[in-house]
Amino acid sequence: xxxxxxxxxxxxxxxxxxxxxxxxxxxxxxxxxxxxxxxxxxxxxxxxxxxxxxxxxxxxxxxxxxxxxxxxxxxxxxxxxxxxxxxxxxxxxxxxxxxxxxxxxxxxxxxxxxxxxxxxxxxxxxxxxxxxxxxxxxxxxxxxxxxxxxxxxxxxxxxxxxxxxxxxxxxxxxxxxxxxxxxxxxxxxxxxxxxxxx
Amino acid sequence: xxxxxxxxxxxxxxxxxxxxxxxxxxxxxxxxxxxxxxxxxxxxxxxxxxxxxxxxxxxxxxxxxxxxxxxxxxxxxxxxxxxxxxxxxxxxxxxxxxxxxxxxxxxxxxxxxxxxxxxxxxxxxxxxxxxxxxxxxxxxxxxxxxxxxxxxxxxxxxxxxxxxxxxxxxxxxxxxxxxxxxxxxxxxxxxxxxxxxx
Amino acid sequence: xxxxxxxxxxxxxxxxxxxxxxxxxxxxxxxxxxxxxxxxxxxxxxxxxxxxxxxxxxxxxxxxxxxxxxxxxxxxxxxxxxxxxxxxxxxxxxxxxxxxxxxxxxxxxxxxxxxxxxxxxxxxxxxxxxxxxxxxxxxxxxxxxxxxxxxxxxxxxxxxxxxxxxxxxxxxxxxxxxxxxxxxxxxxxxxxxxxxxx
Amino acid sequence: xxxxxxxxxxxxxxxxxxxxxxxxxxxxxxxxxxxxxxxxxxxxxxxxxxxxxxxxxxxxxxxxxxxxxxxxxxxxxxxxxxxxxxxxxxxxxxxxxxxxxxxxxxxxxxxxxxxxxxxxxxxxxxxxxxxxxxxxxxxxxxxxxxxxxxxxxxxxxxxxxxxxxxxxxxxxxxxxxxxxxxxxxxxxxxxxxxxxxx
Numbered sequence: 001x002x003x004x005x006x007x008x009x010x011x012x013x014x015x016x017x018x019x020x021x022x023x024x025x026x027x028x029x030x031x032x033x034x035x036x037x038x039x040x041x042x043x044x045x046x047x048x049x050x051x052x053x054x055x056x057x058x059x060x061x062x063x064x065x066x067x068x069x070x071x072x073x074x075x076x077x078x079x080x081x082x083x084x085x086x087x088x089x090x091x092x093x094x095x096x097x098x099x100x101x102x103x104x105x106x107x108x109x110x111x112x113x114x115x116x117x118x119x120x121x122x123x124x125x126x127x128x129x130x131x132x133x134x135x136x137x138x139x140x141x142x143x144x145x146x147x148x149x150x151x152x153x154x155x156x157x158x159x160x161x162x163x164x165x166x167x168x169x170x171x172x173x174x175x176x177x178x179x180x181x182x183x184x185x186x187x188x189x190x191x192x193x194x195x196x197x198x
Numbered sequence: 199x200x201x202x203x204x205x206x207x208x209x210x211x212x213x214x215x216x217x218x219x220x221x222x223x224x225x226x227x228x229x230x231x232x233x234x235x236x237x238x239x240x241x242x243x244x245x246x247x248x249x250x251x252x253x254x255x256x257x258x259x260x261x262x263x264x265x266x267x268x269x270x271x272x273x274x275x276x277x278x279x280x281x282x283x284x285x286x287x288x289x290x291x292x293x294x295x296x297x298x299x300x301x302x303x304x305x306x307x308x309x310x311x312x313x314x315x316x317x318x319x320x321x322x323x324x325x326x327x328x329x330x331x332x333x334x335x336x337x338x339x340x341x342x343x344x345x346x347x348x349x350x351x352x353x354x355x356x357x358x359x360x361x362x363x364x365x366x367x368x369x370x371x372x373x374x375x376x377x378x379x380x381x382x383x384x385x386x387x388x389x390x391x392x393x394x395x396x
Numbered sequence: 397x398x399x400x401x402x403x404x405x406x407x408x409x410x411x412x413x414x415x416x417x418x419x420x421x422x423x424x425x426x427x428x429x430x431x432x433x434x435x436x437x438x439x440x441x442x443x444x445x446x447x448x449x450x451x452x453x454x455x456x457x458x459x460x461x462x463x464x465x466x467x468x469x470x471x472x473x474x475x476x477x478x479x480x481x482x483x484x485x486x487x488x489x490x491x492x493x494x495x496x497x498x499x500x501x502x503x504x505x506x507x508x509x510x511x512x513x514x515x516x517x518x519x520x521x522x523x524x525x526x527x528x529x530x531x532x533x534x535x536x537x538x539x540x541x542x543x544x545x546x547x548x549x550x551x552x553x554x555x556x557x558x559x560x561x562x563x564x565x566x567x568x569x570x571x572x573x574x575x576x577x578x579x580x581x582x583x584x585x586x587x588x589x590x591x592x593x594x
Numbered sequence: 595x596x597x598x599x600x601x602x603x604x605x606x607x608x609x610x611x612x613x614x615x616x617x618x619x620x621x622x623x624x625x626x627x628x629x630x631x632x633x634x635x636x637x638x639x640x641x642x643x644x645x646x647x648x649x650x651x652x653x654x655x656x657x658x659x660x661x662x663x664x665x666x667x668x669x670x671x672x673x674x675x676x677x678x679x680x681x682x683x684x685x686x687x688x689x690x691x692x693x694x695x696x697x698x699x700x701x702x703x704x705x706x707x708x709x710x711x712x713x714x715x716x717x718x719x720x721x722x723x724x725x726x727x728x729x730x731x732x733x734x735x736x737x738x739x740x741x742x743x744x745x746x747x748x749x750x751x752x753x754x755x756x757x758x759x760x761x762x763x764x765x766x767x768x769x770x771x772x773x774x775x776x777x778x779x780x781x782x783x784x785x786x787x788x789x790x791x792x
Contacts, residue, residue: 003330029565030515041650050306055314056635056662060654062311062337066345068650073329073346108248113260116253119426119557120538121517130349131271132201139260141538142516146344147264148271151328161515164560169425227763228713239452254437254464258456266452317624317755318736319715339736340714359713362758367623399726446702451710458707458733462741469725469742504644509656512649526745527667528597535656542740543660544667547724 002039003072005032010082010183017177018082022165027079030161034071041065063144070143074123077155078162083183091197092188099135109137110156111175117141117158118171126154126187128196135196153190154182200237201270203230208280208381215375216280220363225277228359232269239263261342268341272321275353276360281381289395290386297333307335308354309373315339315356316369324352324385326394333394351388352380398435399468401428406478406579413573414478418561423475426557430467437461459540466539470519473551474558479579487593488584495531505533506552507571513537513554514567522550522583524592531592549586550578596633597666599626604676604777611771612676616759621673624755628665635659657738664737668717671749672756677777685791686782693729703731704750705769711735711752712765720748720781722790729790747784748776 012023041064050058088096093103100106114124116139123140127150138147146152156178163174191197210221239262248256286294291301298304311322314337321338325348336345344350354376361372389395408419437460446454484492489499496502510520512535519536523546534543542548552574559570587593606617635658644652682690687697694700708718710733717734721744732741740746750772757768785791 025565033515037648037650040648044651050303050310053310054631054634055310055316056631056658057638057654058310058314059337059339060651060658062314062335063339063657064650064654066337066343069327069334070346076329077347105248112248112251112253112256116256116260118253119429120555125346129267131274136267137260139257139264140342141257141261144338144344145264145342146346148268148323148344149275149349151347159516160556160560161565164556165564168561169421169557223763231713235450235452238450242453252433252436254433254460255440255456258453258460261459262452262456317627318753357714358754358758359763362754363762366759367619367755446699446706449706451712454706454710455733455735458710458731459735462733462739465723465730466742472725473743501644508644508647508652512652512656514649521742525663527670532663533656535653535660536738537653537657540734540740541660541738542742544664544719544740545671545745547743 002042003035005035006076009076009080009186014084015082016084016181018181019166022163023079023082025165026157026161027075030159031072031075031079034068034075038065038068038072041068067143070146074125074143074152074155075157077152078157080186081154081183082178082181083186085180086182086184088184089188092184092191095135095191095197100137106135106137107179111179113137113139114156114158114175114178115172119160119169120158121160122158124156124158125152127152128191128194133196151190151194151196153194153196154187200240201233203233204274207274207278207384212282213280214282214379216379217364220361221277221280223363224355224359225273228357229270229273229277232266232273236263236266236270239266265341268344272323272341272350272353273355275350276355278384279352279381280376280379281384283378284380284382286382287386290382290389293333293389293394298335304333304335305377309377311335311337312354312356312373312376313370317358317367318356319358320356322354322356323350325350326389326392331394349388349392349394351392352385398438399431401431402472405472405476405582410480411478412480412577414577415562418559419475419478421561422553422557423471426555427468427471427475430464430471434461434464434468437464463539466542470521470539470548470551471553473548474553476582477550477579478574478577479582481576482578482580484580485584488580488587491531491587491592496533502531502533503575507575509533509535510552510554510571510574511568515556515565516554517556518554520552520554521548523548524587524590529592547586547590547592549590550583596636597629599629600670603670603674603780608678609676610678610775612775613760616757617673617676619759620751620755621669624753625666625669625673628662628669632659632662632666635662661737664740668719668737668746668749669751671746672751674780675748675777676772676775677780679774680776680778682778683782686778686785689729689785689790694731700729700731701773705773707731707733708750708752708769708772709766713754713763714752715754716752718750718752719746721746722785722788727790745784745788745790747788748781 008027012020096103096106125138127136127138127147129136129150167174206225210218294301294304323336325334325336325345327334328347365372408416492499492502521534523532523534523543525532525546563570602621606614690697690700719732721730721732721741723730723744761768
């Protein structure tokens with residue numbers, strides 16, 4: 001069963017502080033590229049005789065499958081988080097305060113973790129950890145990095161394709177723009193759906 | 199809130215094909231080490247002024263936090279999967295056949311992915327992908343690698359500490375021993391709890 | 397002894413097929429950033445009591461040191477390789493043919509390895525392997541990846557900061573532009589200096 | 595041209611503090627495995643049409659090639675460093691003092707970097723950096739990590755296969771045993787050969 005591209009869940013012409021050209025290029029080339037690549041990888045894996053395939057072929061293909069899958073999943077979450085300036089609702093804001101000390105402290109950690117990835121690649125993910133039933137800010141330096149057994153509810157893409165067209169090397173300005181464009185209603189919906197709000 | 203070690207969920211004296219010495223060393227040193235390390239990392243992060251901390255300090259600490267967290271979470275799952283020889287029940291076996299072509303095909307992929315990691319480090323995880331509502335065998339070459347937005351239900355540890363005491367470099371024999379020691383009742387319980395069985 | 401930035405060894409206004417803005421941003425922000433970061437990391441390491449420092453602090457700092465050092469070294473090599481269209485001289489061209497089958501085959505591997513890294517991060521390095529006294533095209537997906545005991549003589553930067561300002565997501569066009577801008581005289585000088593030409 | 599295994603350059607029956615079984619298993623399975631794997635990877639790469647091969651196939655194979663090559667090169671260096679207790683000669687000891695503050699400080703950093711990698715995988719390498727003409731202790735968490743444009747002269751293998759058979763999880767005891775078994779005459783020979791002694 002091939003993987004399909006989801007429609008762009010934000011309006012690329014109305015993401016506060018980012019150009020339509022940047023969003024559309026990001027969606028078509030980087031997200032679309034991951035989905036298309038994943039389908040070809042899946043085909044190759046489907047044709048493999050696992051019992052006789054050399055280990056290095058498996059290591060290569062399974063790693064590339066993980067990169068493409070996570071790139072697909074995280075990009076969908078990233079676009080879904082974009083819109084106009086907003087604030088998290090009371091319930092989620094309380095949960096952030098409970099798990100990080102204060103909402104401001106959460107924001108400060110999330111922003112700084114993004115800025116620390118400037119000039120390289122990676123993600124910052126606000127995740128719900130099912131083991132500890134709490135919110136965690138997760139750092140990633142490539143698509144493969146992910147908190148085990150967690151549900152990410154907000155994703156900040158720090159790959160340079162997320163900002164260079166608009167911001168050049170000014171990764172810090174991009175992180176600030178992102179924080180001013182988070183569509184918190186979607187974040188809360190996800191947080192509620194996984195039962196984390198209880 | 200400090201992280202606590204969970205009690206060893208398998209009986210180390212009765213894991214089919216592995217010695218008590220191996221299991222106890224693995225639990226105390228590698229799992230225990232991860233939990234103890236995580237608590238010290240959390241303390242350092244709690245004391246950090248995010249707005250002024252250099253990026254490389256953040257990158258270092260947040261990466262080490264992710265390594266320790268995932269090591270903790272995946273080791274708990276690993277030990278919980280160990281016991282005596284068993285087979286997956288009908289519902290899970292059907293789901294494996296649906297998502298991998300056949301139960302034998304799933305097993306062949308899982309085993310081969312483990313053996314491909316011989317001599318290095320990593321994990322093989324049977325995961326439920328929430329995006330696609332299907333089971334996926336996920337490859338990892340270190341603790342940080344994890345399928346985003348997934349719930350792992352079976353974990354095969356391929357770090358060499360999992361087998362060298364008993365098997366030396368014979369990673370293949372260890373993988374076979376693991377497959378003959380999977381306590382499938384626990385795997386099914388997790389699979390049911392996350393609503394994947396529906 | 398602090399690390400110093402080397403002067404830009406190409407003329408940014410005259411790199412065939414790339415804009416001055418791209419080269420200058422790359423030099424000042426990404427190369428300069430690595431050198432500045434390295435100096436702060438070295439200070440922190442100098443102040444460390446190794447016998448009592450927690451392992452995760454060491455792992456974090458030493459990894460960041462390696463990232464910054466390699467970023468510094470490889471960026472210097474990258475800029476030194478840029479100029480106007482040229483071809484490798486007879487001696488180096490023969491060595492490429494000897495070690496890759498033909499000069500065209502070398503070029504095809506080097507170009508394809510670069511294009512495979514599109515949308516992510518990494519390097520392609522033409523290296524002299526001292527163990528086998530031959531030229532090798534080395535793949536890297538981050539700054540830390542490097543062929544042990546080798547001397548790189550040509551570096552293609554595949555981090556997205558190398559091309560997004562000029563080329564957007566068209567990484568392939570950037571790789572082609574790079575191949576049309578290699579200043580081979582510098583590559584040959586390095587190859588001769590390390591005694592590989594003998 | 596296939597890669598060949600080099601003869602074991604230490605006497606496995608006379609490495610101070612390590613068993614013959616450990617050294618022989620390490621040499622035959624881990625070093626030998628890398629060389630054998632590399633030859634098969636090279637065959638696959640030789641048969642590839644680079645212009646049409648999918649990017650993920652290239653990324654997979656070139657990464658596995660780098661892992662196997664570095665594993666081969668670093669294992670040869672590791673075995674060549676083993677023997678009986680010794681101390682570096684005056685020239686090298688002075689160079690270590692010059693570049694690290696004191697010989698004791700060098701040793702303290704090298705040992706602590708090794709112990710920090712306990713329970714995982716990696717290497718600690720004493721390298722000569724050709725850019726800065728100085729000695730550097732380089733950290734690695736997998737075979738791919740290497741200081742660019744450097745010559746390693748002493749290698750401490752921190753993969754768990756290096757110690758688990760003899761030491762179980764006691765990585766610290768293994769690092770101490772290694773430090774008491776370094777054959778410094780070989781380290782100095784390499785240091786002299788690369789012209790670093792001048």
